[in-house]
Amino acid sequence: FVARLQAEDYYSLLKDAADANMNMIRVWGGGIYEDDVFYDICDELGLCVWQDFMFACSTYPAFDEDFLENVRFEAIDNIKRIRHHACLALWCGNNELEQGIVADKWDTERIQMSWGDYSRLFDKLLPGLVKQYSPQTAYWPGSPHSPLGDRVDSNNPDWGDAHLWEVWHGRKPFEWYRTCKHRFVSEFGFQSFPEPATVYSYTEPEDRNISSYIMEEHQRSPIGNTTIIHYMLDWFRLPGKFEDLLWTSQILQGLAIKYAVEHWRRSMPRTMGTLYWQLNDCWPVASWSSIDYYGRWKALHYLAKKFYAPLLITGLEDGEKYTVELHVTSDKLEAVSGEVSWKLTDPAGNTISAGRRGVEIPANRNTLVETLHLADYVEQYGNRNLMLWLELNVDGETVSENFVTFSRPKHMELKEPEISYQVEKIADNSFKLLLKAEKPALWTWLELKDYRARYSYNFFHLYPGKKQVVLVETEENLSVAVLKENLVIRSLIDTY
Structure with missing residues (x-):
């Protein structure tokens, strides 16, 4: 949570984003204006920042002059504080107000505000302040937003940015992403469970079923677990063990986002940007993140390193x-x-x-x-x-x-891959593994049973003649013998 954050926490998360070949971070309007150190680190790492003003998914009393005055002072303070950072790429007025929360008139039952009051805040006050105090940086009134045509058509594929949730919320097939020709996709996502080590931190053995009370309490999307299983049955054989189901959900999540990002990168120069929801978690939970609460990379983050490669x-x-x-x-x-x-x-x-x-x-x-x-x-x-x-x-x-x-x-009738490996200790806390397989091994991943580690690659494919080098960084200075004793190598065939 915010009160616990240290500079080291910011650096770890942002370095992980850069290491996965990401070049932009969006500060969401439902969160906070980040600490100065956040922007310092983004400057250092070369991460562009899409900066929302702190308005999201709600109506705001822009008819009230006192409220607008309060907004004015808060905005000025933060514009002046952030404006000098090289990382600052965009000021954005809000998140998802134009996506159904703004209408011709106020309607408290439908939670809608009028376009007139919306315009006072997001078309006049905030862009005026940006022009006055940060004229070198572009302003965008909301996300998603269509700058041409009917503004209500907020996800127009011909201009503006888009939030595309028809897969997760609409259960469209992953292939649906390939029909999308949007110019900049600033929000889309798919969930997975964290890995077993993280789930063990908030469960007892009797809780380790995804429909248990504790597992459902650590799933804040009402459709979450049923949606994961829906798509899992569409793509993979249903795992027989709880732990295998957790791992397979991560492969599934990575596959979903890979389908989307690869399509949009093939669409260059029509589509020139993607920001998936979301980077990290603020508590241990099933979510859309690619890094879990404890900083463990999910399969998605390892796959992002490849599908975001230059x-x-x-x-x-x-x-x-x-x-x-x-x-x-x-x-x-x-x-x-x-x-x-x-x-x-x-x-x-x-x-x-x-x-x-x-x-x-x-x-x-x-x-x-x-x-x-x-x-x-x-x-x-x-x-x-x-x-x-x-x-x-x-x-x-x-x-x-x-x-x-x-x-x-x-x-697919996969065969036992017969994976073998060699290991070499190249420095304290650092090892080099060379893996190969006699038969194809899909989504091969490494795990150390009793120790934390970071891998240069994980959830990769092996096939005969293909050798994969993986660098392993451990938190403790292990011997080769201890590493080999704790190393577990699995692939998709081991999940069923």
Whole structure:
């Protein structure tokens, strides 16, 4: 909670965001104006800040002059305090008022305020103060907001920013994200449970069922647990153990956000930004966060490190034509040369087809490199028995990799991957692991049973011929023997 926050807490969270290749943090209007140290750290780490004024999801008495005067002084204080920071990218008036809370007239039953009073506060007072005290920084009246056309159409795909919750709240399939052509997606999300070690901190053994009283008290979304299970049944085989269900929920969350972000990055330059909800938690709970209350990275955060990488390779499959478009997306400001390679295997890891080609990667845009036509292989092997592995190499180094299938993971007949590893201690509290597998291993993750650790990569895919280096940073200075004794390596097949 706010009163407990120290500079070290801010630094840890913001460093985690930067380490996952994020370049913007949104300070939400339902929270607080952050401490000075927050902005100092964002300056240091190169994180842009989308700064909401503290108005969110409610009506405000902008007809009252005393209220407006109070707002004026609070805004001036914070504008003057924050305005000099290099990280400050945007002042935003509010969160989600234009998304149904503003109407032609006041209606207390529907919790709506009038456009006239809304305009006094968010179209006149706040932008006027920003223009006076922080003229170098842009002002945006609300999020979401449509600057053209009908302002009530707050999520218009042709302009402005958008909050897209049709998957989580509307139960649209993950593929729905690929129909969205919005210009900047400033809010969307999907939930997961924290990992077992975090759940153990607030449960007794008899509570460890997601429908128990304690587990439901640590789930503040009324649709939360049922929605997670709905999508889990859509994508994965239902885990048999409580702990496996927790882990699988994280893989599911990561997959949902990966679907969305990869699509919007392929849509460059039409879509030029995504901010998923949310980075962290203020208590141990099932939530939309990618970092839990104790600072443990969920699967989503490890996946974000890859799907937000400056250079990204993705595959866009067509389940009717059985084609896969290979895309390379670059956030770099200069063109680079690279090589795209692909390998088609069966679930046992046997190579069916492979290829590679050089690619010139232009700056700050997406490039369709090639379209693979795989219908003949589908006819021969079936769509459940094909795995497509993608790699992008620049200067001899793999900078991005990805995985495509025509089938839901639940319908694939995975084999025991036979994962092996080597470990080397490279410094105090620091180890280097080299992993490989005899057969494909989807969403492979590492865990130390009795110790906390941070991994350079986790929830990654392995396949024959692929070696994965993982750097492990432990909180305690362990020996190699102790690390090996506590190391647990799992993949998707171990969840059912």
